[in-house]
Amino acid sequence: MNEQGFACPEFDQWRSTSRRRLIAAGLGAGVQFFDHARSALAQATFRAGHEGNVLVVVFLRGGADVLNIVAPYGEDAYYRARPTLALPSPVKRVTGRLIDLDGFFGLHPAMASLHPLYETGSACWIHACGSGDSTRSHFEAMSTMERGQADGVRGTASGWLARHIASTPARSGPMRSVAIGGTMPDSLAGAINAVAVQNLGEYRLASTDEGYHDVLAQLYSGNDEIAQSGNRALNALKILRESDPRQYKPEFGAAYGTGGIAQALKDVAYLVKHDVGLETACLESVGWDTHVAQGAATGWQASLLGELSDAISSFFRDLGPTSQRVTLVVQTEFGRRLEENSGFGTDHGHGGAMLVVGGGVRGGKVYGKWPGLVTDSLVGPGDLAVTTDYRNVLADLLEARLDSPSVDKVFPGLKRERTGIVQTLTGDLANKRSAI
Amino acid sequence: MSLTRREALVALGGAGAIALTGCAAPRRSLDARRAAVGDPDVQVLSRFGFGPTAEDLDRIKSIGQDTWFEEQLAAGHGEPFALQASLARLPIENLSAWELRDLPENEVLAQMQQAALLRATYSPWQVRERLVHFWSDHFNIYGRKGLAGYRKPEDERRVVRDHALGRFPDMLMASAHSTAMLLYLDQQASTSAHPNENYARELLELHSLGVDEGYTQRDVMEAARCFTGWTEERGFLKRQGSFKFDPALHDRGEKAVLGQRISAGGGKEDGERVVQIVAAHPATARHIGRKLARWYLGSTEQAPAVAKAFLQSGGDIKSTMKEVYRLYKSGLHAPVVKRPFDLAVSAIRALGIETGGGKDLQDHLRKMGQPLYQWPMPDGYPVDAEAWSGSLLARWNFALALTQGQIRDTKGLPGGIHDPADAVASVFGGSLTKGASENLAKVVAKVKDPKQMVALCISSPEFQWR
Numbered sequence: 001m002n003e004q005g006f007a008c009p010e011f012d013q014w015r016s017t018s019r020r021r022l023i024a025a026g027l028g029a030g031v032q033f034f035d036h037a038r039s040a041l042a043q044a045t046f047r048a049g050h051e052g053n054v055l056v057v058v059f060l061r062g063g064a065d066v067l068n069i070v071a072p073y074g075e076d077a078y079y080r081a082r083p084t085l086a087l088p089s090p091v092k093r094v095t096g097r098l099i100d101l102d103g104f105f106g107l108h109p110a111m112a113s114l115h116p117l118y119e120t121g122s123a124c125w126i127h128a129c130g131s132g133d134s135t136r137s138h139f140e141a142m143s144t145m146e147r148g149q150a151d152g153v154r155g156t157a158s159g160w161l162a163r164h165i166a167s168t169p170a171r172s173g174p175m176r177s178v179a180i181g182g183t184m185p186d187s188l189a190g191a192i193n194a195v196a197v198q199n200l201g202e203y204r205l206a207s208t209d210e211g212y213h214d215v216l217a218q219l220y221s222g223n224d225e226i227a228q229s230g231n232r233a234l235n236a237l238k239i240l241r242e243s244d245p246r247q248y249k250p251e252f253g254a255a256y257g258t259g260g261i262a263q264a265l266k267d268v269a270y271l272v273k274h275d276v277g278l279e280t281a282c283l284e285s286v287g288w289d290t291h292v293a294q295g296a297a298t299g300w301q302a303s304l305l306g307e308l309s310d311a312i313s314s315f316f317r318d319l320g321p322t323s324q325r326v327t328l329v330v331q332t333e334f335g336r337r338l339e340e341n342s343g344f345g346t347d348h349g350h351g352g353a354m355l356v357v358g359g360g361v362r363g364g365k366v367y368g369k370w371p372g373l374v375t376d377s378l379v380g381p382g383d384l385a386v387t388t389d390y391r392n393v394l395a396d397l398l399e400a401r402l403d404s405p406s407v408d409k410v411f412p413g414l415k416r417e418r419t420g421i422v423q424t425l426t427g428d429l430a431n432k433r434s435a436i
Numbered sequence: 437m438s439l440t441r442r443e444a445l446v447a448l449g450g451a452g453a454i455a456l457t458g459c460a461a462p463r464r465s466l467d468a469r470r471a472a473v474g475d476p477d478v479q480v481l482s483r484f485g486f487g488p489t490a491e492d493l494d495r496i497k498s499i500g501q502d503t504w505f506e507e508q509l510a511a512g513h514g515e516p517f518a519l520q521a522s523l524a525r526l527p528i529e530n531l532s533a534w535e536l537r538d539l540p541e542n543e544v545l546a547q548m549q550q551a552a553l554l555r556a557t558y559s560p561w562q563v564r565e566r567l568v569h570f571w572s573d574h575f576n577i578y579g580r581k582g583l584a585g586y587r588k589p590e591d592e593r594r595v596v597r598d599h600a601l602g603r604f605p606d607m608l609m610a611s612a613h614s615t616a617m618l619l620y621l622d623q624q625a626s627t628s629a630h631p632n633e634n635y636a637r638e639l640l641e642l643h644s645l646g647v648d649e650g651y652t653q654r655d656v657m658e659a660a661r662c663f664t665g666w667t668e669e670r671g672f673l674k675r676q677g678s679f680k681f682d683p684a685l686h687d688r689g690e691k692a693v694l695g696q697r698i699s700a701g702g703g704k705e706d707g708e709r710v711v712q713i714v715a716a717h718p719a720t721a722r723h724i725g726r727k728l729a730r731w732y733l734g735s736t737e738q739a740p741a742v743a744k745a746f747l748q749s750g751g752d753i754k755s756t757m758k759e760v761y762r763l764y765k766s767g768l769h770a771p772v773v774k775r776p777f778d779l780a781v782s783a784i785r786a787l788g789i790e791t792g793g794g795k796d797l798q799d800h801l802r803k804m805g806q807p808l809y810q811w812p813m814p815d816g817y818p819v820d821a822e823a824w825s826g827s828l829l830a831r832w833n834f835a836l837a838l839t840q841g842q843i844r845d846t847k848g849l850p851g852g853i854h855d856p857a858d859a860v861a862s863v864f865g866g867s868l869t870k871g872a873s874e875n876l877a878k879v880v881a882k883v884k885d886p887k888q889m890v891a892l893c894i895s896s897p898e899f900q901w902r
Contacts, residue, residue: 156812156813157578157580157581157812157813158812158813159812189812190811190812190813192805192806192817192818192823192824192827193805193823203829205829205832205833205836206832206833206836206837207836207888207891209883209888211882211883211884212883212888212892214882215879215880215882215883215892216832216892216895218879218882219879219892219895219896219897220897222897224821224897225821225822225825226773226821226825226828226897226900226901227897228825229825229828230825230828230897233828233829237829
């Protein structure tokens, strides 16, 4: 049975459109490589500035049902609204019960492999967060988030990551911003210096002739902008040629699955470990539009969650000590309705949740003001309210992890409120100073 | 010449590089490239058009550069028959936005790119064609915003092409009436109760005065009020999507824009008045002067002279272009980087390769970072070398695909290329000096396949500049 076949028609349409675009664009066979070239001096500044930190953004497309991922087992309304889908409280001695997070929320049991990261303080959740989108349309809601908007698709058409890159042009690496596993996401719209590949194997020169590479290197031995940038591109190509990403051996006993998100994270781990100047990586996971037969402790959503959880835990295991440089955030365009539908699934809702893992994270906590699930606190047709603007989470990460000088340019009009999920830069500096 | 050299350094934007390596190194490599410029006719064709074809080179050599430029500004309508025939086959060339609605968005965008590739490659009116790209960027519209893609062909005809060598105030007025632009900048959502400032802001900031040019947030708001009611037809059985002024949405109160009073009780003319005020404003001349100087002369150093010509002629584009050409001929210019579109077209023209401008070629434009009509921000694709220096791998792969005959409908490397000297000559024509040609030939001689030699010439840093 093709479980994803139950996604709503609108999502199928979105998928097929993006697939058509992919085919029309010939991306399957293609390579896209852009690098915002700057001087080596600027690059040195970049290194000193944020010490090669990397932000990995994973987008769950389709609107993940976060109420069954970080389930509010402490609230009766959750069980009343979901007679077949609700997951058993952690205190129940039954299989498939939730993993307790804080005495109120429980983690979906299929995500057990991720839980140690939470327990050791490297992972946190932000609940009831999202955008102001009220259309509950995949396309609109994704577009809103990838463009970093409060709501709607009006205003700027560029992506939030593209704006971040534009606001810090002096940091240059040949592969500063990479999208793996899909087309160029809207979050990078307007970033001509971003790479989009299905997998790293595609990032190569169409000639395998060594002599050809040598001649290019000789042609690009000059000092102007173009020559220097060509030189960096050739170095990146050399790294990828000499150490084939397809032969990459994960470390520290990590074993990646064969799924798309696992393989994409494996490519990111490769890039983090090889010095190509990676700063942001965009990945996606599809199939979260669980209208029918969503499953509970097992089934459709559980298998997606298992894959995601295993992929993330393998990724951080593989990174080992390097993981201090890497922060990963998981987002989705909206959460799903509280009440389960007649097809044992859930419909498009509003408030979602985000997961943040890795370096700098103040983990072991579920953040966010919980709006509650009683009727009065729900919004629209019975959906979780949004109490945290998703942009504040991303802004925290940009500021604390990537030294963003101007999140107000990345998220114009954002009412900035710090969520507390990451150690702030000033905090870090204060720590360093006190250490001295 | 020291002025030229300084400009060239500015164009290379290498403040960091200079600090790191000292002044000598970048200057040396730059001088080498500039010294490599040989045939001035090739250089003019490269600077004001998309590089030489054999025919264009013959033409400029027979009538001389100055006469050639005058002839180009007159830009007769005659296009070669083959170009006319290819364009006539494209629905976007003949149909209105309303009639195009049965085509998928991707198809509309593909046909527009095809038309652009065909015109740039085959039109003898090279000065006009390169100006069209300048104005299309100046009045940038993102073809993937709502229905903007369907309306862009008409915008490209009625706003950009009709006025590319005409008068700027007319072009600005035409753009203000373009529902592709109005939709792109949310003007149709603007009402007297809730004026949307997006169009008014970009009109001032990008289309006319330029950022930080003495207007205030208050001017933006007042201009937005003037444009309330400028919207599109939505009525049943009406020509939906065409321009419409809706008096019911218009703010009839008094306004003041840039110190000029617009009295109460006006209608559509309020917006027209704003266009007239900003079109004639000296800041607009300075802004366009800066942009044209950067586009053609590689730096803004001579922008005041261009602005003066613009202002004195009341925004006449031909007169302004004459001044740009005069400055160029005086040697007041720095290198200008080729954007991906320029690189592709100049390589195809230099080699005399036949192209249909189809989707394979467009795919290379996309990989190199410039799928036309798909720049999301209203400021148009960047022009600085820095922004584009990252697309090199994609450029190298384009060169390989082009020379290996792997781009469908863009094939046919000329015969007779047997050795490195042939390869260099085929790509650069006479534009390199003897010494530079010999050096390049010596380097590319390290590969054995003449096609790869040609690919390396297209990939060389020298060919990335005009």
